[in-house]
Amino acid sequence: MIARTTRAACAAVLGLAAAAFALAPGAARAQAYPARPITVVVPFAAGGPTDTVARLVAESMTKTLGQQVIVENVGGAGGTRGAGQVAKAAPDGYTLLLHHIGQATAPSLYRKLPYKVTDFETAGLITAVPMTLIAKPGYEPKTIADVIAYVKANKDKVTYGNAGVGSASHLCGMLFMSAVGTQLTTVPYQGTGPAMNDLVGGQIDLMCDQTTNTTGQIKGGKVKAYAVTTKDRVKSLADLPTMEEGGLKGFEVAVWHGLYAPKGTSPEIVAKLNAALGVALEDPKVVARFADLGTEPEPKDRRSPEFHKTYLTAEVAKWKPVIEAAGVYAD
Amino acid sequence: MGFVRNPKDVISGLLFIALAVLFAWQSRELTIGTAMRMGPGYFPLLLSGLLGLFGLIVLVNGLRTPGEAPSGIVWRALILLTLSTLLFGFAMKPLGFLPALGASVFLSTLASRKFHLMTALIITAVMCVFCWAVFILGLGLPLPLLGPWLGGY
Amino acid sequence: MELLDNLALGFSVALSLQNILYCFVGVLLGTLIGVLPGLGPIATIAMLLPITFGLPPVSALIMLAGIYYGAQYGGSTTAILINLPGESSSVVTAIDGHQMARQGRAGAALATAALGSFFAGTVATFLLALFAPPLADLALKFGPPEYFALMVLGLVASVTLASGSVVKALAMIVLGLLLGLSGQDIYTGVPRLTFEVDELADGFDFVALAMGMFGIGEIIRNLEDESQRSLVAAKVKSLMLTKDEFKQIIAPVLRGTILGSFLGILPGGGAMLSSFAAYSIEKKVSRTPMRFGRGAIEGVAGPESANNAGAQTSFIPMLTLGIPSNPVMALMIGALIIQGITPGPNVVTDKPDLFWGVIASMWIGNFMLVLLNLPLIGLWVRLLTVPYHVMYPAIIAFCCIGVYSVNNNTFDVYTMALFGVLGYALVKLDCEPAPLLLGFVIGPMLEEYLRRAMLISRGDPMVFITRPISATLLLLAAVALVMVLLPAVRKTREEAFKE
Numbered sequence: 010m011i012a013r014t015t016r017a018a019c020a021a022v023l024g025l026a027a028a029a030f031a032l033a034p035g036a037a038r039a040q041a042y043p044a045r046p047i048t049v050v051v052p053f054a055a056g057g058p059t060d061t062v063a064r065l066v067a068e069s070m071t072k073t074l075g076q077q078v079i080v081e082n083v084g085g086a087g088g089t090r091g092a093g094q095v096a097k098a099a100p101d102g103y104t105l106l107l108h109h110i111g112q113a114t115a116p117s118l119y120r121k122l123p124y125k126v127t128d129f130e131t132a133g134l135i136t137a138v139p140m141t142l143i144a145k146p147g148y149e150p151k152t153i154a155d156v157i158a159y160v161k162a163n164k165d166k167v168t169y170g171n172a173g174v175g176s177a178s179h180l181c182g183m184l185f186m187s188a189v190g191t192q193l194t195t196v197p198y199q200g201t202g203p204a205m206n207d208l209v210g211g212q213i214d215l216m217c218d219q220t221t222n223t224t225g226q227i228k229g230g231k232v233k234a235y236a237v238t239t240k241d242r243v244k245s246l247a248d249l250p251t252m253e254e255g256g257l258k259g260f261e262v263a264v265w266h267g268l269y270a271p272k273g274t275s276p277e278i279v280a281k282l283n284a285a286l287g288v289a290l291e292d293p294k295v296v297a298r299f300a301d302l303g304t305e306p307e308p309k310d311r312r313s314p315e316f317h318k319t320y321l322t323a324e325v326a327k328w329k330p331v332i333e334a335a336g337v338y339a340d
Numbered sequence: 341m342g343f344v345r346n347p348k349d350v351i352s353g354l355l356f357i358a359l360a361v362l363f364a365w366q367s368r369e370l371t372i373g374t375a376m377r378m379g380p381g382y383f384p385l386l387l388s389g390l391l392g393l394f395g396l397i398v399l400v401n402g403l404r405t406p407g408e409a410p411s412g413i414v415w416r417a418l419i420l421l422t423l424s425t426l427l428f429g430f431a432m433k434p435l436g437f438l439p440a441l442g443a444s445v446f447l448s449t450l451a452s453r454k455f456h457l458m459t460a461l462i463i464t465a466v467m468c469v470f471c472w473a474v475f476i477l478g479l480g481l482p483l484p485l486l487g488p489w490l491g492g493y
Numbered sequence: 494m495e496l497l498d499n500l501a502l503g504f505s506v507a508l509s510l511q512n513i514l515y516c517f518v519g520v521l522l523g524t525l526i527g528v529l530p531g532l533g534p535i536a537t538i539a540m541l542l543p544i545t546f547g548l549p550p551v552s553a554l555i556m557l558a559g560i561y562y563g564a565q566y567g568g569s570t571t572a573i574l575i576n577l578p579g580e581s582s583s584v585v586t587a588i589d590g591h592q593m594a595r596q597g598r599a600g601a602a603l604a605t606a607a608l609g610s611f612f613a614g615t616v617a618t619f620l621l622a623l624f625a626p627p628l629a630d631l632a633l634k635f636g637p638p639e640y641f642a643l644m645v646l647g648l649v650a651s652v653t654l655a656s657g658s659v660v661k662a663l664a665m666i667v668l669g670l671l672l673g674l675s676g677q678d679i680y681t682g683v684p685r686l687t688f689e690v691d692e693l694a695d696g697f698d699f700v701a702l703a704m705g706m707f708g709i710g711e712i713i714r715n716l717e718d719e720s721q722r723s724l725v726a727a728k729v730k731s732l733m734l735t736k737d738e739f740k741q742i743i744a745p746v747l748r749g750t751i752l753g754s755f756l757g758i759l760p761g762g763g764a765m766l767s768s769f770a771a772y773s774i775e776k777k778v779s780r781t782p783m784r785f786g787r788g789a790i791e792g793v794a795g796p797e798s799a800n801n802a803g804a805q806t807s808f809i810p811m812l813t814l815g816i817p818s819n820p821v822m823a824l825m826i827g828a829l830i831i832q833g834i835t836p837g838p839n840v841v842t843d844k845p846d847l848f849w850g851v852i853a854s855m856w857i858g859n860f861m862l863v864l865l866n867l868p869l870i871g872l873w874v875r876l877l878t879v880p881y882h883v884m885y886p887a888i889i890a891f892c893c894i895g896v897y898s899v900n901n902n903t904f905d906v907y908t909m910a911l912f913g914v915l916g917y918a919l920v921k922l923d924c925e926p927a928p929l930l931l932g933f934v935i936g937p938m939l940e941e942y943l944r945r946a947m948l949i950s951r952g953d954p955m956v957f958i959t960r961p962i963s964a965t966l967l968l969l970a971a972v973a974l975v976m977v978l979l980p981a982v983r984k985t986r987e988e989a990f991k992e
Contacts, residue, residue: 048482054539057823061830064546081482082539083901086677086694118682123691168949174682196948197679199941202817209814210633212949221830225815225837301833338682349658352922356664363671366686370678376952380678380685383940387671394664401660410921417716418917421709421889422910428893429906441890448889451716452882463883467890479526479540481898 042102042278046077049105049268052091054084058138058221058302062266063107065298066135069289074281080107087175089115089122096124100273102282105132109266111175113324117332118175126325129269131317133283135290137263138219138304140181140238141249145211146231153236153255156215157189169193170204170213174337177264178204180328181217181238183335188257208232219264220246220303238262245303265307265324267317283314346407353399360392420451436487437476442468500622503849507857512555515548516854519556520861523563528873530571530888531704531895533579534564538824540898550832551847555854557825558808562855565804566610566862569797570873573602575888577708579895581699581934582768582800584927587707588654589785589792596788599877601734603870605742605790606797607863608734613750613798614859617805620754621812621852626841628806629813632758637946638956642966643759644939647766649973651931653773656786659978662928665919669932670939672697680944692904700899702933704892705909706926710916712885742794745775749798757803758810759818769931771799777976805855812848814838 047070051063060082067078083091088111098104106129116126142153150156160167169186171178174197186192196213198204201222207213209231217238224245227234236252237243240261252260268286270279289295290306299305311320332338344350363384370381424447431440445467449460475481506512526537541560545553568579573590586606593602620628635643648666655662675686676696687693734742749771756767775795776785785792810816815836817823826836834844841848876884896905916926950956958964 054820054823057827058830061827064543064831068546079482080543081901085900085902086691090694165951173679174677194948194951196945198945199679200823202823206633206810206814206816207636209816210636212636225835225839228835229815229838231814231838298831298833301835302830348922349661352661352664352919352924355918355922356668359668359671363686366688370683370685371681376947376954378940378944378947380681380683384671384674384686387667387674387936391664391667391671394660394667397660398658398664401658411717413921414713414717417713418914421713421716422914424889425709425893425910425913426907428890429897429903429910432897432903432906441894444893445886445890448886449882451713452885453716454880454882459883463886467887471890471894474529475894475898480543481540482901483898 042281043074043076045103046079047074047103047105048079048081049107050081050083050091050095051107052083052085052088052111054082058219058264059107059109059266061221061302062136062138062299065295066107066268066286066289069292069295070282070285073285073288087111087115087118087173089119089124093122093124095269095271096128098271100130100271100275102270102274102278104271105282106269107135107266108269109264110177110180110324112267112269113321114175114180114328114332116325117329118338120338126321128272130272130274130279131314131321132268132270132279133286133312133314134307134317134320135266135268135286136299136304136306137239137265138221138302139243139263140177140217140219141223141227141246142181142185142215142217142235142238142252143208143223143227143232144215144235145208145213146233147211148214148233150235153250153252156235157256160189160193160215161191164191164193167193167215168196168213170196170198170208170216172201172204172218173197173199176201178216178218179337180331181262183331183337184260184262185217185252185257187331187334188252188260205232224303243303244305245300265320267321279314283312287312343403346402346405347409348407349398349402349405351402351410353395353397353402356395356398357392360388360395363391364388416453417451421448424448424451432483432487434487434489436485436490437483438468438472438485439487439490441471496623499845499849500853502845503622503851503853506551506846506850507555507853512552512850512854513857515552515556516559516858517861519559520563520858520865523560523565524567524570524862524865524869526560527564527567527579528570529567529891529895530575530577530708531579531700531892532564532898533568533583533700534561535580535820535824536700536895536899537564538821542824542828545828546831550829550834550844551850553828553832554825554847554851555858557828558851558855559858559861561821561825562610562614562801562804562858563862565800566606566866569606569610569800570603570866573606573793574599574873574877575884576711577888577892578703578930579700580703581765581930582796582803584703584930585654585769585772585796586793586800588772588927589787589789592786592788593790593793594877598788598790599874600870601738601790602793603873604734604867605738605793607866607870609742609746609749609794609798610801611859611863612746613753613802614805614862615856616750617754617757617802618852618856618859620806621809621855622849625809625813625852628758629809632810632818633814634962635759636960637942637949638960638963639966640759641939641942641946642957642963642970643766644935644942646966646970646973647770648932648935648939649970649977650770650773651928651935652977653776654769654927654931655925656783657923657925661924665924665926665929666932669929669934670936672702672929673933673936674940676937679941680948690904692902696937697908697933698896698899698902698905699930699933701896701905701908702912703930704896705912706916706919706930708888708892709909709913710920710926712888713913713917714920715881715885738790741790745771745791745795746798748774748778749795750802753799753802754806756799757806765803765819765934767803768796768800771795773973801859808851808855811836812851813841815840 051060053059063080071078095106150159226232237249367381367384371379372381373379424444428444446464568583569586572578572583572587576591578584578587590602753767775791776782807818810818811822829836896909
């Protein structure tokens with residue numbers, strides 16, 4: 010631990026020194042960036058929703074930056090292995106992290122996390138994928154308000170599936186239970202696939218997951234959908250009400266994604282990355298693909314590194330009590 | 341070794357029992373729970389017990405029925421091949437793909453009694469070129485050819 | 494005939510010059526990379542996934558499917574030639590396939606694998622075309638209790654993989670189960686059996702374990718008597734099957750195909766169970782079970798057909814429901830999403846060209862595999878004549894690269910070294926590694942399904958008996974257990990009497 014702190018401190022000092030050095034002779038070094046391929050670490054397996062987001066964005070950023078932006082999947086330990094690796098990487102802008110909401114929940118979920126959220130520079134938010142509350146086909150309650158009433162009345166009978174400790178579906182479930190004020194039987198799975206299989210097969214009752222994973226099943230009529238978890242309705246699933254419309258005031262959760270650089274990366278490099286990211290989020294191809302996933306790029310007023318930083322801090326604070334109340338840790 | 345009639349069984353029995361103890365010790369702090377509501381420790385402890393039991397049966401068998409002793413161990417191959425694998429893992433990050441591969445392949449050729457310096461060097465060179473072509477050039481694996489210690493990144 | 498129209502559509506898509514080309518490239522790449530030790534289908538697809546991003550969706554999926562079964566095929570080749578299974582389903586092929594190779598029958602073993610796989614692939618393709626939606630519904634009937642019962646059955650069957658002492662085989666299975674439990678408990682998030690090592694938070698890696706136990710362990714073992722090893726390679730007999738052998742494999746291929754087609758549909762381990770369920774059935778029905786483990790051709794034919802049929806039918810839940818049944822299918826879903834297609838129940842109706850095109854291309858791909866591999870057999874067999882002291886450093890290198898590249902993690906390489914030593918020790922003690930590997934794969938699933946079933950039923954163990962499918966499977970497991978243990982008891986008695 011001491012070694013880690015010392016290393017972080019050294020990195021910070023070195024980073025400051027590098028930044029000062031870069032500023033002094035007319036930012037000559039930042040001008041040259043990027044001089045070689047950039048690696049974006051995705052802390053999850055290839056082919057997952059986060060990987061998809063990363064590959065779409067990386068393709069567009071490659072065009073803008075004039076250097077190959079390579080996606081590297083470093084899965085394991087709920088995203089903390091990949092994040093930890095980037096936290097320790099050189100702050101030169103050539104090793105980046107693309108992580109989702111897990112970046113904000115890991116500090117509470119993992120009591121022995123080998124890095125801190127503050128070990129990163131925020132380079133901008135990318136997209137917030139909405140989530141949907143879905144149930145097995147033919148589930149009794151008709152509307153989201155019915156579900157809430159039903160769950161309150163039958164908490165011993167209802168089973169809620171999730172894709173494992175720390176997954177988005179786990180977070181949404183915790184928030185839902187704390188909003189409704191009841192504890193359901195939680196059935197964890199290894200990933201969304203098997204959980205969805207048991208939901209479609211009627212083995213479990215409820216689940217809440219990203220539109221990326223649920224839109225196909227909802228449109229195909231294989232599951233019953235009740236609500237979306239965002240503040241406003243979602244374009245691709247326009248007839249679904251929001252949780253707030255169903256009576257859960259202030260209920261809002263989305264799988265937001267952000268780009269990070271190791272702490273000490275110079276502001277010029279971060280600005281350059283943020284600008285390239287901004288271009289990617291305007292790229293018609295990216296916008297179209299995001300729409301297929303049931304999501305949209307972050308609006309312009311939420312794209313700055315500063316906003317990302319504030320948002321991250323707020324999210325860390327938001328989830329801490331929810332996770333501590335649930336008493337489930339991943340370490 | 342008077343009462344040890346089948347050394348192979350006796351050793352495997354002891355090995356299984358030792359591993360069972362190791363695993364049981366590892367799961368000592370886990371909640372066991374009940375058969376109806378199992379905790380994370382239930383399965384590991386149950387299985388450790390089973391492994392110990394089977395180990396005991398194998399051990400007792402070895403004391404009762406005769407059998408042969410294990411043949412000689414090739415220490416040279418065992419040590420050199422283990423070292424060459426470890427070397428690959430150890431050198432990969434700081435030295436990079438090519439040095440790690442080359443060193444590991446060369447070390448592994450020493451394990452054979454038919455070792456010949458010229459052949460070993462040729463194998464090493466061929467493997468380096470072949471793996472570079474297949475994995476780096478062909479498959480585009482993101483592995484640095486030379487690590488940070490050798491001026492790469 | 495709607496089916497004929499659909500198949501005609503499928504073949505018109507799959508037979509377009511472009512798609513034939515991608516299918517061929519996929520099959521070829523899959524075979525070539527799958528043949529490298531340490532690189533099974535999952536690693537191969539994960540590496541080649543980005544190549545397909547630039548293609549149209551149908552071509553991308555056709556090529557990925559080609560890589561998948563090509564890699565699976567290549568994996569069997571390595572299992573037979575150098576006793577190195579790249580993934581769980583070829584563990585079984587290695588048992589008798591490699592013994593055949595040692596007896597100079599590598600050609601026959603490879604030909605059996607090719608022909609059995611082709612037959613199974615053809616049948617499974619038609620099953621897919623005819624019954625995909627009802628079969629997918631059947632898969633949905635399998636809840637946690639049914640999967641638990643299936644895993645129990647699989648566990649019992651895995652005892653038959655060993656040809657030596659039954660108690661030792663049982664101990665190896667339990668050891669495998671324990672190793673498989675290592676990592677985070679999915680129900681509570683608590684790390685278990687991790688020996689206080691951070692890298693073990695996700696447990697041991699299968700590839701590292703298999704490459705260590707089979708790859709490194711086997712090489713050390715072979716270096717004990719190098720002269721003998723090269724003698725084996727020298728007496729390569731004819732490459733093709735004899736008439737008798739051909740007759741011998743017909744029934745196993747049929748049984749394997751049926752078994753694999755059914756088990757492949759089940760997500761979560763079905764396809765993996767199929768190959769060794771097929772092996773234990775062959776060993777049970779054989780009049781000469783003692784030949785198994787010593788180069789029985791049925792021990793290659795049955796499992797190879799089963800795993801290819803299973804690989805094919807495991808596409809059913811993915812294509813009809815958008816639910817991945819294994820990590821490979823999850824990768825394919827990712828590829829589809831990147832292509833802008835949301836996998837789900839609507840794909841069949843919204844994108845019939847994709848659905849039927851992929852199905853048709855599977856048959857074409859299997860046909861290409863046979864065309865490609867029958868001539869290659871001669872080449873593979875000739876590889877065996879390479880002096881062993883030249884070949885093994887290459888195998889070690891591939892194992893290292895393969896294991897490292899799965900997670901870009903040096904820890905997995907160290908794990909492989911550790912299991913190499915353990916594997917060698919166990920082989921010296923006449924403990925066979927195959928049951929351990931299967932225990933390793935089944936272990937976490939067995940526990941997961943049991944605890945999930947109890948969670949959903951609120952602690953009522955009667956769910957296993959009141960649900961018909963699970964009750965039937967458990968009954969089968971009980972019968973199988975008696976059948977496995979009886980001859981063992983008799984055998985030990987006989988041995989005891991002999992003295």
